[in-house]
Amino acid sequence: MKYNLIIIKSLLFVLLAFNIACKADMDAEPSTENDKAKSSMIIELTDAQLKNAAIGLTKLEEKQLPTELTLNGKVFTPASKKISIHSPIGAYIKTLPWIQGMSVRKGQLLAVVEDLAILQLQQDYLQAKNHLELADLEWKRQQSLWGSKSTSDKSWQEARHAYEQRKIEVMGLKQKLRMIHLDPEQVNAEKMSAYLKLYAPENGFIQAVHSNVGDYINPQDEILTLLVMGETLVSLNAFEKDIPDLTIGTTVQINAMGNENRPYNARVSQIGKVVGTHGVVEVICNLNKAAELIEGQFVTGRITLASKKALCVPEKSLVRYEGKEYLFIKKSDKQFLMSEVLTGVRNDGWVEVKNIEDRKGLQIVTEGSYTLLMKLKNVAE
Numbered sequence: 001m002k003y004n005l006i007i008i009k010s011l012l013f014v015l016l017a018f019n020i021a022c023k024a025d026m027d028a029e030p031s032t033e034n035d036k037a038k039s040s041m042i043i044e045l046t047d048a049q050l051k052n053a054a055i056g057l058t059k060l061e062e063k064q065l066p067t068e069l070t071l072n073g074k075v076f077t078p079a080s081k082k083i084s085i086h087s088p089i090g091a092y093i094k095t096l097p098w099i100q101g102m103s104v105r106k107g108q109l110l111a112v113v114e115d116l117a118i119l120q121l122q123q124d125y126l127q128a129k130n131h132l133e134l135a136d137l138e139w140k141r142q143q144s145l146w147g148s149k150s151t152s153d154k155s156w157q158e159a160r161h162a163y164e165q166r167k168i169e170v171m172g173l174k175q176k177l178r179m180i181h182l183d184p185e186q187v188n189a190e191k192m193s194a195y196l197k198l199y200a201p202e203n204g205f206i207q208a209v210h211s212n213v214g215d216y217i218n219p220q221d222e223i224l225t226l227l228v229m230g231e232t233l234v235s236l237n238a239f240e241k242d243i244p245d246l247t248i249g250t251t252v253q254i255n256a257m258g259n260e261n262r263p264y265n266a267r268v269s270q271i272g273k274v275v276g277t278h279g280v281v282e283v284i285c286n287l288n289k290a291a292e293l294i295e296g297q298f299v300t301g302r303i304t305l306a307s308k309k310a311l312c313v314p315e316k317s318l319v320r321y322e323g324k325e326y327l328f329i330k331k332s333d334k335q336f337l338m339s340e341v342l343t344g345v346r347n348d349g350w351v352e353v354k355n356i357e358d359r360k361g362l363q364i365v366t367e368g369s370y371t372l373l374m375k376l377k378n379v380a381e
Contacts, residue, residue, distance in 0.1 A: 041338045042331065043376045050334055056367025057330060060311040065345045065352055067305040069245070071283065073236035075297040077227050082207070085198060085224040086217075088180040091115035093215050094195065098224060103205045111198045111223055118180065119194040122187050125173040132166040139163040204228040207295060227295060232287040234266060236301045237280040245305045246271055252285050253302040256293060264288070266301070310345060310352040317366045318343070318351060319373045327353075328365035328372050336365060336372055 045053060091113035104110065142159035145151035174184040180196060207225040211217055234254055238246065246268060254264040265288050272282035285301060287293065318325050318341065325343055328336045344352030365372065 041376070042335055043338070043372055044335045045375070046334070049375070053368040053371045055336075055365055055372075057363045058314065058317070058366045059361065059363060060313060060353060061350075062309055063312045063350050064307045065310050065312065065347045065350065066307045067245070067345055068347070069238075069242055069303040069305055071236040071238050071242075071301045071303065073234050073283075073299055073301060075293045075295060075299060076233055076235050077207075077295050078231070078233055081228040081231055083201060083204070083226040083228065084222045085110055085226060086219055086222060087111075087113045087196065087198065088219055089113075089115065089117055089121075089196065090216070090218050091118065091196060093211055093213050093217060093223070096209070096211065096213050096223070098206050098209055100206055100208055103229075104200045104203070104226065106200055106203050108200045109197055110200050110226075112195055113198065113217070114195045116194060118196050119192060121173070121176055121180070122182070122192045125170070125177060125184065125187060126189060126192075128166065128170045128173050132163075132170045135159075135163040135166040198223070200226065202226070202228045232293055233269075234285045234287060234299055234301065236283040236285060236299075237276075238271075238283045240275050240279050240281060243271065243281050246283060246303070250303055250305075254285065254287060255300050255302070257298045257300075263302075264293070268303075308345075312350040312352050313364055314366050315346065315349050315351050317364055317369055319369045321373060321377075326373075328369055330363040330365065338373070338376060 092115060094112040094114045096111045098104075098110065139159040139162070142151055142156045146153070146156040177184045177187060181198070182196070204226045207227045209224055210222045211224075217223060234252075236252075248268055248271065250268040252266040252268060254266050256262070256264075266285040268283060269286045270284035272284075275281055283301075293299070313327065317327055319328070319338075320326075321338075325341050326338045327341045329339050331337050342354040344354050346352070
């Protein structure tokens with residue numbers, strides 16, 4: 001019995017020792033992997049390789065870098081420059097010789113409409129004028145008789161009242177004629193017409209045609225939409241975080257889609273006061289000499305903000321590997337460490353380095369970075 005107890009204790013001791021050894025191996029494995037990963041980012045050159053690589057070195061430098069903001073947006077026309085053409089009276093369209101994009105001059109005939117109501121209004125006006133003339137004569141006659149006490153006060157008052165009523169009627173019909181773009185002074189029995197001509201109020205071009213010849217249109221129905229030439233505006237979408245950096249009058253470089261090599265100069269004229277559902281704020285810009293841009297066209301705006309101080313390296317120091325950017329840092333005369341870097345503003349060949357706390361004072365490779373990268377990749381393979 002005592003002998004069996006000794007055997008059991010011995011077996012337990014062996015199992016415990018084996019278990020501890022396995023755990024130690026497992027704990028040591030990640031450390032070994034980390035060391036391998038770290039060592040794989042270091043390259044050591046021979047004397048000959050170092051000479052051929054022509055390595056150039058530099059340190060982080062403090063630079064004044066302008067911050068650039070790129071915003072997307074669209075060309076648009078303000079409401080004051082967009083004119084809807086309507087018929088002032090219900091009528092049928094007689095002529096409408098326009099298609100989208102055609103240019104028009106101020107005073108040019110846009111459309112002709114016709115309806116009996118147009119003719120009836122002229123007829124009512126001419127008849128009212130005749131009635132007014134008769135009422136005027138009768139009132140003057142009653143005034144003369146009233147002065148000589150040959151008529152009653154009642155007859156004089158009735159004549160005066162009839163004259164005033166006819167005068168009101170004529171004035172009302174005059175205004176109605178003017179509202180449908182007819183000159184009352186030009187309306188007479190020989191020139192009455194059922195046609196009404198609509199003219200362009202400004203220079204511009206046709207944005208849209210909403211009706212056809214033969215359509216009956218009411219005054220609220222739009223026949224054409226006319227865009228006035230001149231002012232061109234762009235609406236850019238800025239994120240809420242960028243608004244504090246924007247000011248009225250800031251210069252903007254506008255690029256149209258498909259014509260990026262021909263920028264247009266613009267200035268910020270208005271910054272929205274409401275944040276949209278997607279966290280963007282509308283920024284309105286006035287363009288100079290951009291008549292070829294059209295309503296609704298997509299554009300990008302590049303805005304140069306105030307400069308800021310930043311620690312930078314030459315852009316040629318950076319290498320891209322597996323979707324990330326790296327710098328080579330000199331470890332010794334022949335050893336170089338490839339270290340991941342977080343970049344910021346780029347301008348005039350310099351790049352801001354954001355994770356700078358462990359790179360101050362270090363010697364960074366400028367010439368030969370891609371040579372080192374190729375050698376490191378060859379070693380890894």
